[in-house]
Amino acid sequence: MTNSKLLEQFRSFYFRNFPDDMETQINYFSIFGGLGWDVDTSKPLTQLIEELILQNFDTLNEKIEQLTLNEPNNKRLLSALAVGDRKIFSAFKRAGLNNGNGGGALNYLQEKGIVQIEYSRESEANKISKHRISHKVLFTYPFIRFWFYFIYPHIREIKEKNYNKLFKSIQNKQNSYTSLVFEELSEVLLNYNLRDAQIISSGSYWDANMEIDILTVTDKMEIYVAECKWTNHRVNKSELHKLEEKCLKLGIKPFQIILFSKRGFSNELKSMQSKDLALYSSDNFEALLKNALNSTLIKSFIN
Template identity: 50%
Template structure:
């Protein structure tokens, strides 16, 4: 879905600066209407979202039925690590009530599941350590569009302030967290680019990997049993060899022996890292995401929320 939304957003706005395209898409992707790309992101948040809060709130409420437990859950999923049990705990929900909430929100097209690929611990004659025995493998949830995640990350928790016209608190919060927020959208798009580069016919699966030890942005396996590990960094500097060392450290923790390593960077790579690039180390910058935008046409347009 995110690839279709990305192509639709590009066709509607024709932002040729890929870094800017990803930044604006992370907020307005899936909203479904054209915004003034010459305006700053902060100005657009005010004019397109905060000034249209009432209309958007009513449309989103149709999806969530304005249930307080849904709103708490969605906010915690947007702001947290997206793990189901973690979000239940933060929202004060039991596994039963949380599960029913997720079922409804999936049926309404707000969320979709991302299933864990963590292997359960192997039991032998000895008892498992307490921390291992108590650990629960948890799936994650992701929002079906960047805009919905933006809404429940920055907008819904500040409903009262927005209705009173106190926009400054919303914008201060956005300035503080927006780089990390955009980083997740970059990770999702990096997974799309990974699939594009390797071709889906070679892949068994791809997506993030997490367990009680590590979080890995991307892990993919191929039909010929190759393991691909990737990390995505939305940082305002070039990545250097330290990032490569961090990936190796993560892999060692969980016993992974990757055949291919991939790094995705907002601002490119150091000369040292570029000199190391080969079939086993593949480096991708913002410019490479242009590959996802070929042969764009009117047919790529997706409708979203109605504009007041």
């Protein structure tokens, strides 16, 4: 299912700030997306985090507390979802919650539009013994995930104006953090390119043994599988082989394999492009801005 709200936010961020390239757009959007503020993307991220977030910490923290009712269970669950594997049951465990109070917190966060459920596509027939299918959770606004990924764990130090551990954490984990937003946007781009087809199922796939970043099925039963790599090196042929092995184990024959990469691909992999293999780098995300030249600036969660 195409995430139309994320697409609206992505377009709104671009037409508000006009970053120089799509890598910058994705990097900065993953942090400030949904905040609805002007962001000078010519400045380094660390400088903007200090100017826009840390210098406005009290205002933003007050809004977060309003959104969460300042309820510890809500905030612990959001933190667990932000840094974990997004699976509901493991997030409950990480947050120290049970199915009762964890379920109550999750229901509230859904009702407030802070998160949405990504339902497992593993069929009951494929369940292994004693394996409990767990759905996953996506954040509606990238900024709120950023807050609970980086800010919330260091909130005491931040209140004391001590930012050293925060910036060290951002330096070490930024690519890992951005990977999920890149994956979500990659699904949006794939489905945009398949807009003439009728998509009957789309999203990530996971079961007890494996995960695939994107698995999309059309009404013609054409299967598209994709992996997304937000790293500072070019993707090579080994990533293709890994995805092919996953498809073989899952018993599916993809109509097309797609690889998404922050920094492009090896020459060997580029030479293999065909109707069976598509390669997308950051620059290709400009396609999401087409037919949106008059995109309105949407309201943020703090309005």
